[in-house]
Amino acid sequence: xxxxxxxxxxxxxxxxxxxxxxxxxxxxxxxxxxxxxxxxxxxxxxxxxxxxxxxxxxxxxxxxxxxxxxxxxxxxxxxxxxxxxxxxxxxxxxxxxxxxxxxxxxxxxxxxxxxxxxxxxxxxxxxxxxxxxxxxxxxxxxxxxxxxxxxxxxxxxxxxxxxxxxxxxxxxxxxxxxxxxxxxxxxxxxxxxxxxxxxxxxxxxxxxxxxxxxxxxxxxxxxxxxxxxxxxxxxxxxxxxxxxxxxxxxxxxxxxxxxxxxxxxxxxxxxxxxxxxxxxxxxxxxxxxxxxxxxxxxxxxxxxxxxxxxxxxxxxxxxxxxxxxxxxxxxxxxxxxxxxxxxxxxxxxxxxxxxxxxxxxxxxxxxxxxxxxxxxxxxxxxxxxxxxxxxxxxxxxxxxxxxxxxxxxxxxxxxxxxxxxxxxxxxxxxxxxxxxxxxxxxxxxxxxxxxxxxxxxxxxxxxxxxxxxxxxxxxxxxxxxxxxxxxxxxxxxxxxxxxxxxxxxxxxxxxxxxxxxxxxxxxxxxxxxxxxxxxxxxxxxxxxxxxxxxxxxxxxxxxxxxxxxxxxxxxxxxxxxxxxxxxxxxxxxxxxxxxxxxxxxxx
Numbered sequence: 001x002x003x004x005x006x007x008x009x010x011x012x013x014x015x016x017x018x019x020x021x022x023x024x025x026x027x028x029x030x031x032x033x034x035x036x037x038x039x040x041x042x043x044x045x046x047x048x049x050x051x052x053x054x055x056x057x058x059x060x061x062x063x064x065x066x067x068x069x070x071x072x073x074x075x076x077x078x079x080x081x082x083x084x085x086x087x088x089x090x091x092x093x094x095x096x097x098x099x100x101x102x103x104x105x106x107x108x109x110x111x112x113x114x115x116x117x118x119x120x121x122x123x124x125x126x127x128x129x130x131x132x133x134x135x136x137x138x139x140x141x142x143x144x145x146x147x148x149x150x151x152x153x154x155x156x157x158x159x160x161x162x163x164x165x166x167x168x169x170x171x172x173x174x175x176x177x178x179x180x181x182x183x184x185x186x187x188x189x190x191x192x193x194x195x196x197x198x199x200x201x202x203x204x205x206x207x208x209x210x211x212x213x214x215x216x217x218x219x220x221x222x223x224x225x226x227x228x229x230x231x232x233x234x235x236x237x238x239x240x241x242x243x244x245x246x247x248x249x250x251x252x253x254x255x256x257x258x259x260x261x262x263x264x265x266x267x268x269x270x271x272x273x274x275x276x277x278x279x280x281x282x283x284x285x286x287x288x289x290x291x292x293x294x295x296x297x298x299x300x301x302x303x304x305x306x307x308x309x310x311x312x313x314x315x316x317x318x319x320x321x322x323x324x325x326x327x328x329x330x331x332x333x334x335x336x337x338x339x340x341x342x343x344x345x346x347x348x349x350x351x352x353x354x355x356x357x358x359x360x361x362x363x364x365x366x367x368x369x370x371x372x373x374x375x376x377x378x379x380x381x382x383x384x385x386x387x388x389x390x391x392x393x394x395x396x397x398x399x400x401x402x403x404x405x406x407x408x409x410x411x412x413x414x415x416x417x418x419x420x421x422x423x424x425x426x427x428x429x430x431x432x433x434x435x436x437x438x439x440x441x442x443x444x445x446x447x448x449x450x451x452x453x454x455x456x457x458x459x460x461x462x463x464x465x466x467x468x469x470x471x472x473x474x475x476x477x478x479x480x481x482x483x484x485x486x487x488x489x490x491x492x493x494x495x496x497x498x499x500x501x502x503x504x505x506x507x508x509x510x511x512x513x514x515x516x517x518x519x520x521x522x523x524x525x526x527x528x529x530x531x532x533x534x535x536x537x538x539x540x541x542x543x544x545x546x547x548x549x550x551x552x553x554x555x556x557x558x559x560x561x562x563x564x565x566x567x568x569x570x571x572x573x574x575x576x577x578x579x580x581x582x583x584x585x586x587x588x589x590x591x592x593x594x595x596x597x598x599x600x601x602x603x
Contacts, residue, residue, distance in 0.1 A: 088154035088170040088461040089436065097121070097148045102162035111296030113148050121145040123531070123579060129411035132300055132401075132568055141166045144297060152438055154461075170461070172436040175468045177347065186470050187487030193462045194333055194488070198224040201324060201457040209315045209323040209452075211308070212238035212265065212274070214258030214504045216485055216497055217329025217458060219265045223492040225324065226269035236272045237320060238262065241307035243509045244279060244552065255502040256554075264494040279512035280310055285522035288574040290449075298575035303563050306513035307506065308454075316450035327456035331435045332463035333489075336475040336482040338366070338374035339428040343472035345375050346427070356473045363478045403544070403569035408535040429472065436464040510563060511549045519545040519570065531576040541569055 084106065086094055097105045097113045107113045114121055127142040141149045151157055154170030202208055202225065210222045226236045240262040255261070259276055266274040287309065288302055315323050338360070345353045357371050401412050467475070470484065477483050480499050490498060523542045526532045544566050553559065 083156055083158050084151060085156040085169065086151045086153050088172075089459050089464060090153040094151040095143065095148055096151055096157050096164065098159065098162060098164050102159075104157075104159045104164070109295050109297075110143050110145055110148055111294055114145060114296055118145075118147050121147045125408055125535075126411060128298070128572075129408055129415060131298060132404075132572065133412055133416050154437065168437075172433045172464060172468055175465055177471060178469050179471055181470055181474070183474055183483060183487050186466070186474060186484055190333065190463075190466060190484060190488040193460070193466060194220070194458075195224060195228070197457045197460045197463065198324075199228055201322070201455050202228065203322045207235040207237055207318075207320060209237045209239060209311075209318075209320045211311060211323060211325045212240050212262045213326070213506065214240075214255060214261030214497070214500070215326065215329075216334040216482060216489075216493070217326030219262070219326075219493045219497045220333060220485075220489045221324055221326050221329070221457060222265055222272065223269065223489070226272050227492070230269065230271050234271065236269070237275060237315070237318060238266050238272050239275045239277055239311045239314065239323075241311070241506055242276050242278045244512055255500070255504050256508045258504045258506070261494075261496050261500070261504070264496055268492075268494065275314065277307065277310055277314070279306060279509045281515060282306070282309055282513050283518060284514045285518055285525075285570070285574060288571055289522075289578055292575045292578040299571050300568060301563070302571045303507050303510050303567050306510050310513075312450045312452050312454070315452045320452060322453045322455060325454065325456050326458060328435070328459035331432050332458045332460065332467055334482045334485045335428075335432060335467045336477045336484060337428070338370060338476065338479060339431075340472045340476035341371065341375040343427055343429045344476055347429075347472055352473055356476050360476055360478055363481055365478050365480060401569075402565060403537050403541050404535060404572075405537045406535055428475070429468065432464065432468060436461075436468070507563065508554065508559075509552055510567075511552065514548070516545065516548040516550075519548055522570070522574070526573040526577045529573075529577040529579075531579060532573050535576060536569060536573045538573070541566070541573065545570075 084094075084096060084104070086092065093108050095107050095110055095113055097116075097118055099105055099116060099118065105113055105116060122145070124142060124144050124146045128144045130142075131144060141152060141155065143150050149157065149164065149166055151166065154172075155166055155168050157164060157166050198221065208225055208229065210218065210225055212218050212222045222236060222238050229236060240259055242259050243256050263274060266272040282305070284302065284305065287305060288299065291299060312323065341353065341357060341360070344356050353375065357375075360366055361371070401409055401416075404412055467484075475484060480501070486498055520542065523538060523545050526536070527538055532538060549558075549562060
């Protein structure tokens with residue numbers, strides 16, 4: 001917690017901020033040449049010495065802010081004015097509010113600010129509805145607590161005369177597209193930046209953990225980490241989530257068991273130790289209740305806890321401080337596909353679209369219907385789009401949020417894009433721009449109970465800027481190819497990663513990690529909350545909990561119901577029930593008690 005407006009400390013002072021459990025940030029107060037004070041904050045690393053930062057260093061950093069600090073923020077004060085700038089695509093969580101005397105409060109969690117007793121921080125139902133519709137991005141600085149604002153990477157907060165405002169200083173939508181960029185040059189630059197990004201995210205000493213699926217993003221992350229650490233004799237622990245043993249895939253389009261593909265990558269590097277993790281029972285609702293109390297924000301989709309939580313537990317048991325994931329890689333290091341043809345049409349014209357389409361068709365696996373659907377599907381009138389849809393292609397399943405009720409249900413239905421129009425997005429570039437502009441760091445799950453930092457290196461500003469400056473014709477490809485990725489990393493990963501025959505599908509065994517009785521008991525516990533009774537149909541939720549599946553299903557409607565509708569509603573009920581936000585340590589169970597007997601199977 002930083003009470004910046006009330007700060008009265010001598011220049012040169014160094015402090016540690018307890019952002020989320022273990023201390024993760026260091027900050028230092030410096031006196032600038034114009035006699036104002038500033039805080040320079042950055043992620044704590046072993047062996048760093050903040051005393052080496054001089055007044056001149058910080059003055060230059062403030063002048064060159066966009067390029068000087070990769071993952072940190074600056075608080076700059078002058079008289080009654082305060083400014084907080086957060087680096088683009090920063091992995092830091094940062095929230096701001098004003099207290100009664102106008103002081104600026106900063107914290108790594110919403111709960112940390114609520115514990116200060118903010119007078120107007122009541123529940124914002126509009127922001128709550130927005131959170132449960134937008135899964136990938138949060139397109140607003142509003143949090144679910146009124147009076148508390150989220151600082152998204154590339155934004156700044158200003159406090160003038162006891163008023164708080166948020167504005168953007170980094171704009172990914174205004175980047176110039178370099179038409180003369182060649183695939184070879186772009187691949188070399190992507191490789192260079194990726195190498196630097198991985199190096200920056202590696203711990204200074206000891207081994208590192210990587211979540212290794214059978215996909216491109218985590219595979220090249222594992223490969224680069226292993227390559228960089230091999231000369232130092234350091235180990236990479238690669239964790240792969242597997243489905244229940246001896247279950248057939250049942251769907252030729254998807255690869256449910258990614259173990260063999262992940263193993264092919266791991267086998268290339270002698271310093272990679274590969275761990276195969278199958279679903280193991282875990283107390284989902286107790287974990288959700290505990291996290292919601294300490295975070296102060298709802299976890300939109302808890303299904304991923306089924307595979308990431310056991311991996312974090314395993315990392316902690318091995319003494320690993322960092323777990324790297326390939327999150328955001330499909331928007332940066334492995335971006336591309338058929339949808340980029342829509343941008344070729346809009347940005348480069350008809351002739352380039354024909355040339356690019358011909359190259360894509362020659363690469364195989366693409367029909368004329370595919371080209372038309374991906375190039376024009378988002379802009380064609382709906383009847384024409386429906387008529388051109390390839391037979392048997394999965395469509396977005398409408399979600400009528402059956403477990404929500406009252407004012408929340410009305411607000412969610414009003415803003416849900418999949419209920420307004422089932423067509424795909426019209427532009428691949430627009431999707432990447434939106435992700436780059438509004439991507440927020442996932443909740444700091446690993447820090448709370450395990451002391452493990454969960455980092456996503458591919459969520460990086462330079463990577464976003466590179467792919468957003470590349471011509472769309474360079475990125476357009478058949479579904480099983482990514483031309484820029486192959487140019488940059490083709491020598492690092494095996495062929496089954498470069499050109500997969502089937503798409504990897506995780507969370508197919510979500511039911512195996514969560515217990516029916518645990519879910520039923522939790523729903524009855526949530527009935528004590530007036531907010532739960534007002535916004536959640538607890539009777540319907542209880543009925544569904546009693547029917548929790550015991551076998552795996554690959555039917556999209558079945559999966560959509562349980563993962564897309566039931567689990568988010570259960571998570572929201574947990575959040576509403578814990579909305580009094582007690583002190584983080586008041587009722588939290590120890591990690592040892594919470595996870596006793598729930599270690600994953602490895603082999």
